[in-house]
Amino acid sequence: MAEHLFIISIILFAAGSLFALCFYGWQRVGNYISLIFAAIASCFGIATAVVVLSGGSPVHIDFHLLLPIIKYNFLLDPLSAYFILTISVISFVACIYSLGYINLYVGKRDIRFLGFIYNLFLLSMLLVVSANNAFVFMIVWELMTFLSYFLVIFEHENKENRKAGLMYIIMAHIGSGLLAIAFFIMFTYAGSFSFDDFRQVASQIPAVYKNIIFFLVLVGFGIKAGIFPLHLWLPMAHPAAPSNVSMIMSGVMIKTAIYGFIRFYFEFVTPCPPWWGVIILIFGAGSALLGILYALQERDIKTMLAYSSVENIGIILIGIGLSMIFRSYNLMALSSLAMIAGLYHLINHAVFKCLLFGCAGNIYYSTHTKNIEELGGLIKRLQVTAPLFLVAALSISAIPPLNGFMSEWLIFQSLLNGFNIPSVLIKIETIICGAVVALTGALVATCFIRAFGISFLALPRTEHAKHAKEVPVIMYVSMGLLAGLCVFMGIFPAKIMMTVNHVSSHLVGINIIKSITAYDWMQARMVQTNFTGLSPKSATVFGLMLLAITFGALTAIRPGFVRKFYETWTCGISPDPRLEYTGTAFSRPFAVIFKSVLRPKLDVAKVYSVPNFFVKSMTYVGEISSIFESYLYTPVSNFVLKASDRVRWIHTGNIHVYLAYIFVTLIILIMFFR
Amino acid sequence: MDLASKIVLPLLQLIVIVGLAPLVKGFINKIEARLQNRRGASIFQPYYNIVKLLRKDAVVSETASWIFRATPYVTFISILIIALLVPVLSSAVPANFTGDVILIIYLFALGRFFLALSSLDTGSAFGGMGGMREMMVSTMAEPALMLSVFTVSLATGSTNLGHITSTIVDQSTILLNPSLFLAFAALAIVIIAEAGRIPVDNPFTHLELTMIHEGMILEFSGRYLALIEWASSMKILLLLTILVNTFLPWGIASEMTFPAMLISFALYVVKIGFFAFLIVILEMSFAKLRIFRVPNLLGTALILSILAIISLYVVG
Numbered sequence: 006m007a008e009h010l011f012i013i014s015i016i017l018f019a020a021g022s023l024f025a026l027c028f029y030g031w032q033r034v035g036n037y038i039s040l041i042f043a044a045i046a047s048c049f050g051i052a053t054a055v056v057v058l059s060g061g062s063p064v065h066i067d068f069h070l071l072l073p074i075i076k077y078n079f080l081l082d083p084l085s086a087y088f089i090l091t092i093s094v095i096s097f098v099a100c101i102y103s104l105g106y107i108n109l110y111v112g113k114r115d116i117r118f119l120g121f122i123y124n125l126f127l128l129s130m131l132l133v134v135s136a137n138n139a140f141v142f143m144i145v146w147e148l149m150t151f152l153s154y155f156l157v158i159f160e161h162e163n164k165e166n167r168k169a170g171l172m173y174i175i176m177a178h179i180g181s182g183l184l185a186i187a188f189f190i191m192f193t194y195a196g197s198f199s200f201d202d203f204r205q206v207a208s209q210i211p212a213v214y215k216n217i218i219f220f221l222v223l224v225g226f227g228i229k230a231g232i233f234p235l236h237l238w239l240p241m242a243h244p245a246a247p248s249n250v251s252m253i254m255s256g257v258m259i260k261t262a263i264y265g266f267i268r269f270y271f272e273f274v275t276p277c278p279p280w281w282g283v284i285i286l287i288f289g290a291g292s293a294l295l296g297i298l299y300a301l302q303e304r305d306i307k308t309m310l311a312y313s314s315v316e317n318i319g320i321i322l323i324g325i326g327l328s329m330i331f332r333s334y335n336l337m338a339l340s341s342l343a344m345i346a347g348l349y350h351l352i353n354h355a356v357f358k359c360l361l362f363g364c365a366g367n368i369y370y371s372t373h374t375k376n377i378e379e380l381g382g383l384i385k386r387l388q389v390t391a392p393l394f395l396v397a398a399l400s401i402s403a404i405p406p407l408n409g410f411m412s413e414w415l416i417f418q419s420l421l422n423g424f425n426i427p428s429v430l431i432k433i434e435t436i437i438c439g440a441v442v443a444l445t446g447a448l449v450a451t452c453f454i455r456a457f458g459i460s461f462l463a464l465p466r467t468e469h470a471k472h473a474k475e476v477p478v479i480m481y482v483s484m485g486l487l488a489g490l491c492v493f494m495g496i497f498p499a500k501i502m503m504t505v506n507h508v509s510s511h512l513v514g515i516n517i518i519k520s521i522t523a524y525d526w527m528q529a530r531m532v533q534t535n536f537t538g539l540s541p542k543s544a545t546v547f548g549l550m551l552l553a554i555t556f557g558a559l560t561a562i563r564p565g566f567v568r569k570f571y572e573t574w575t576c577g578i579s580p581d582p583r584l585e586y587t588g589t590a591f592s593r594p595f596a597v598i599f600k601s602v603l604r605p606k607l608d609v610a611k612v613y614s615v616p617n618f619f620v621k622s623m624t625y626v627g628e629i630s631s632i633f634e635s636y637l638y639t640p641v642s643n644f645v646l647k648a649s650d651r652v653r654w655i656h657t658g659n660i661h662v663y664l665a666y667i668f669v670t671l672i673i674l675i676m677f678f679r
Numbered sequence: 680m681d682l683a684s685k686i687v688l689p690l691l692q693l694i695v696i697v698g699l700a701p702l703v704k705g706f707i708n709k710i711e712a713r714l715q716n717r718r719g720a721s722i723f724q725p726y727y728n729i730v731k732l733l734r735k736d737a738v739v740s741e742t743a744s745w746i747f748r749a750t751p752y753v754t755f756i757s758i759l760i761i762a763l764l765v766p767v768l769s770s771a772v773p774a775n776f777t778g779d780v781i782l783i784i785y786l787f788a789l790g791r792f793f794l795a796l797s798s799l800d801t802g803s804a805f806g807g808m809g810g811m812r813e814m815m816v817s818t819m820a821e822p823a824l825m826l827s828v829f830t831v832s833l834a835t836g837s838t839n840l841g842h843i844t845s846t847i848v849d850q851s852t853i854l855l856n857p858s859l860f861l862a863f864a865a866l867a868i869v870i871i872a873e874a875g876r877i878p879v880d881n882p883f884t885h886l887e888l889t890m891i892h893e894g895m896i897l898e899f900s901g902r903y904l905a906l907i908e909w910a911s912s913m914k915i916l917l918l919l920t921i922l923v924n925t926f927l928p929w930g931i932a933s934e935m936t937f938p939a940m941l942i943s944f945a946l947y948v949v950k951i952g953f954f955a956f957l958i959v960i961l962e963m964s965f966a967k968l969r970i971f972r973v974p975n976l977l978g979t980a981l982i983l984s985i986l987a988i989i990s991l992y993v994v995g
């Protein structure tokens with residue numbers, strides 16, 4: 006059953022991508038057809054995942070194509086199915102959204118290519134999370150990287166975009182190279198590239214090689230996930246891509262790296278020593294805090310969202326790392342709890358980040374700017390986008406009763422359970438992580454208050470914002486689905502947790518669903534841990550009841566309540582957008598408080614009409630510098646450039662010399678591998 | 680617990696919190712005035728203000744959107760839900776299953792989120808300034824708040840406030856743990872900051888350079904202002920209640936009998952009065968901190984709470 010659905014999904018994606026190429030004259034039609042195919046394919050993807058997750062046993066799918074020596078093995082186990090579910094839900098919405106968003110490009114450029122690459126990109130992600138062979142994995146992984154690269158440089162006339170694309174492709178390939186090494190080390194012990202064999206050999210690999218694999222995988226997948234300090238490409242590439250692509254890249258593509266982490270650390274190189282988990286925890290906490298600090302200072306709304314993805318990857322990694330630590334101390338139930346927390350946050354982040362990028366896309370669609378300082382007053386112009394953005398902002402800020410809160414709550418519960426760990430040092434670290442998550446949560450709220458408040462509220466700051474019009478219906482209808490999911494997954498967490506539990510019980514080997522859900526005296530299903538219980542459903546019901554009572558009471562006190570509308574009092578002058586607080590000013594205190602990390606630079610230049618007394622004009626240039634860029638990346642790239650400059654002399658351009666090189670290499674190889 | 684008490688007790692809690700909150704504010708103002716050799720307004724003045732405001736129409740800025748009009752309700756309701764979750768008169772909180780202290784912290788964040796948004800909504804510079812400062816203070820307070828709560832949770836084995844209270848009533852020796860002293864100190868600093876009192880914020884000022892909370896709510900009027908003022912006084916009372924019933928829970932009713940509840944109520948009033956008096960003393964003896972000194976104060980709270988946890992783990 007599952008394999009048929011999966012294959013239908015693959016065929017539909019492939020067919021859709023070809024349809025996009027077929028129509029030269031009616032590019033819009035071609036794209037519509039291909040996007041609808043992709044949407045249907047995503048539905049089949051969802052169906053595949055549902056079949057596997059609803060208790061079906063893992064399904065092996067083997068193809069024999071092209072070269073007989075390579076086996077195209079795929080496996081649909083609960084972990085794959087969970088990621089297929091996430092990817093398919095997001096790609097379904099993104100395809101519907103794209104039906105409207107491509108209007109931005111129709112007639113301006115050749116969009117056949119967009120539809121073609123888009124479908125293949127979605128397909129490649131599905132294959133990445135289902136590949137069951139290192140060889141196949143590397144092929145589809147590279148495919149995913151290349152296809153997303155082409156989507157990043159879609160608007161290639163812009164120099165910034167080309168630079169972002171180059172940065173992305175270079176970093177992604179460093180990562181792929183490291184992964185290839187890790188796979189080869191595994192291969193030398195397993196004797197084949199099949200993941201099935203990888204699962205068996207863990208006990209034969211010496212500890213040293215295991216540690217090497219750990220670091221190779223950490224950096225290799227870490228680059229794709231965008232953890233600090235390997236995040237550099239992420240805030241460049243995600244904003245460069247069209248919004249319907251950023252939705253996918255930020256929503257799900259970076260999650261494939263999390264998939265890689267889980268596959269390796271929970272299946273291939275087990276059992277892991279505690280310090281692996283500690284390292285993951287440290288990277289997670291660091292990414293969470295630094296990611297949001299940079300996001301808070303960002304004026305470009307898409308770059309801000311990209312940094313916030315770094316932050317959320319950090320939170321997910323805290324869950325995964327904690328799960329690893331518990332597992333290495335044999336605390337399986339807790340390991341499962343932490344895994345559920347991490348995976349729950351993963352799907353939550355996919356949903357609300359996709360929604361946020363959709364809103365950013367809507368803003369760009371209607372105002373042609375991504376700079377929040379040029380916006381304002383959009384709530385009266387984009388009347389549907391505004392509440393959607395608000396729901397996503399509340400979710401990502403972990404405000405109850407939306408979904409972000411549920412996963413954050415589970416993360417806190419898992420961190421609190423760190424007291425079960427025998428090592429005092431790790432115990433203290435989990436608690437420091439708790440402080441970091443709390444601080445991060447508050448910073449996220451500030452960040453999204455700023456994003457929503459500056460771009461949607463008060464008066465429009467520019468003409469673009471003033472004349473913004475709501476986007477086509479299809480765009481906000483698709484986003485409405487995501488907003489609905491945000492609410493649903495927040496109020497009914499038990500359903501999601503039962504799904505996630507399939508994955509964690511498959512990985513950790515213990516089913517804890519009985520102990521984490523319970524029924525309260527109102528017979529509503531609630532979530533519980535050893536510390537306490539939580540029932541968001543009841544909280545919501547109480548809230549609505551209290552709202553009704555309050556409203557009734559207020560109406561009883563003053564039945565003819567009237568609101569009068571006047572302009573805001575601004576000390577005698579009429580309200581003007583220049584009086585409004587700016588995004589830069591709103592986040593300025595945090596630049597001051599965290600100045601040791603953010604290194605804010607300020608240049609204030611004054612022009613005087615009367616020297617030293619009357620200022621005629623003032624220019625203010627504020628900038629945040631990235632310490633990683635200046636202390637880590639610049640030295641390395643300078644070194645590489647210098648080193649390549651040194652060895653340039655071997656490139657003479659003379660073909661005889663090159664033939665000589667080949668000959669010498671051949672002789673050396675023959676000498677060694679005779 | 681039978682069904683009747685499951686319905687009566689939450690109502691009682693709501694009535695106590697909603698009813699007493701303005702009185703606490705009036706009490707603080709009155710004592711403060713007396714200590715400054717003023718006669719001060721009546722202790723019931725906050726009630727008069729609320730009643731007056733509720734009877735009035737509201738003036739709303741033309742710039743503002745529906746966010747501005749929804750904010751008072753969201754803030755008020757989020758505080759009311761918290762009032763159901765905190766043990767007030769009895770350690771048995773019927774709505775316990777709904778959520779724990781983490782939910783409470785994030786419900787406070789819900790109200791703050793909307794208040795900060797509506798501060799930007801009217802397009803006045805004061806609002807944005809107030810909202811920005813409020814977010815700054817609460818953000819810096821958050822880790823210390825979470826860690827001091829965690830200390831108590833780890834010592835008692837629960838994050839549920841009702842369970843925490845009943846555990847501490849049953850085994851009072853937990854309170855002798857030095858880590859709880861540190862957690863208490865940290866929580867006290869955070870509560871001063873969250874409640875918007877001197878030395879972090881001055882609730883009596885309307886000068887642009889000093890105001891935080893007042894700057895945020897400058898544009899509200901009528902019913903909206905009444906709801907927000909009421910919610911902010913309930914917030915102070917709830918924060919004090921959490922402090923009192925976590926660290927000094929003695930006398931709280933453990934069974935649902937009339938005398939037990941009466942004693943519990945009397946002791947509750949005395950305890951809250953005592954802490955309100957401490958706030959007044961604090962306000963009288965300190966000047967307001969410069970805004971960029973506040974993170975240092977909250978950093979102190981964070982260090983205290985980290986020490987609390989470490990000592991809990993190391994000392995046991």
